Amino acid sequence: SQTIHQWPATLVQPVGSPLSLECTVEGTSNPNLYWYRQAAGRGLQLLFYSVGIGQISSEVPQNLSASRPQDRQFILSSKKLLLSDSGFYLCAWGGNTIYFGEGSWLTVV
Amino acid sequence: GESVGLHLPTLSVQEGDNSIINCAYSNSASDYFIWYKQESGKGPQFIIDIRSNMDKRQGQRVTVLLNKTVKHLSLQIAATQPGDSAVYFCAEKGGATNKLIFGTGTLLAVQP
Numbered sequence: 215s216q217t218i219h220q221w222p223a224t225l226v227q228p229v230g231s232p233l234s235l236e237c238t239v240e241g242t243s244n245p246n247l248y249w250y251r252q253a254a255g256r257g258l259q260l261l262f263y264s265v266g267i268g269q270i271s272s273e274v275p276q277n278l279s280a281s282r283p284q285d286r287q288f289i290l291s292s293k294k295l296l297l298s299d300s301g302f303y304l305c306a307w308g309g310n311t312i313y314f315g316e317g318s319w320l321t322v323v
Numbered sequence: 324g325e326s327v328g329l330h331l332p333t334l335s336v337q338e339g340d341n342s343i344i345n346c347a348y349s350n351s352a353s354d355y356f357i358w359y360k361q362e363s364g365k366g367p368q369f370i371i372d373i374r375s376n377m378d379k380r381q382g383q384r385v386t387v388l389l390n391k392t393v394k395h396l397s398l399q400i401a402a403t404q405p406g407d408s409a410v411y412f413c414a415e416k417g418g419a420t421n422k423l424i425f426g427t428g429t430l431l432a433v434q435p
Binding site for chain 2: 306314
């Protein structure tokens with residue numbers, strides 16, 4: 215069966231520091247991969263999606279970037295974090311139906 | 324633009340009662356709909372889906388109803404339990420972008 219792993223689970227970072235969140239999927243090949251952000255008490259905002267290695271589409275202009283160095287690996291990065299980057303970040307995979315990881319809580323202080 | 328919204332941001336029910344969570348969508352071209360459950364601090368969990376060629380689909384204790392005439396989607400939970408307390412999101416897919424668009428969520432609070 216397919217599983218998705220995301221880490222770290224929680225992260226507290228100072229403003230201006232870099233960010234790297236990592237996600238891997240097991241049990242499937244060439245999955246569509248997604249990064250979502252969820253602000254406290256809010257809905258899900260699609261940040262990036264990827265249909266293959268090296269193929270990244272950005273949904274909203276922001277301080278973040280994504281990369282897909284391997285088929286089942288998806289990384290969310292930032293060179294310099296802003297306070298507004300705080301939130302709950304979710305990696306997901308799938309086609310019509312999207313399946314989510316457990317999420318990463320990022321607090322920028 | 325296209326959007327998916329929920330009628331009730333918070334729904335409080337008694338344990339054992341049936342719950343109905345509603346969702347309106349605006350894109351008549353959407354042809355696939357999903358309900359997710361998100362418990363506090365966790366990622367959303369797939370509950371049930373339905374395609375636009377169906378009006379009703381049943382799972383274990385859950386039923387999704389789709390009314391395409393009024394662009395309305397609902398999730399019914401039978402015999403609601405404390406473990407059902409969570410935020411429920413509807414999502415739609417289809418149309419020009421074919422991307423999954425999420426509503427803002429409804430908090431279901433089950434009272435003992």
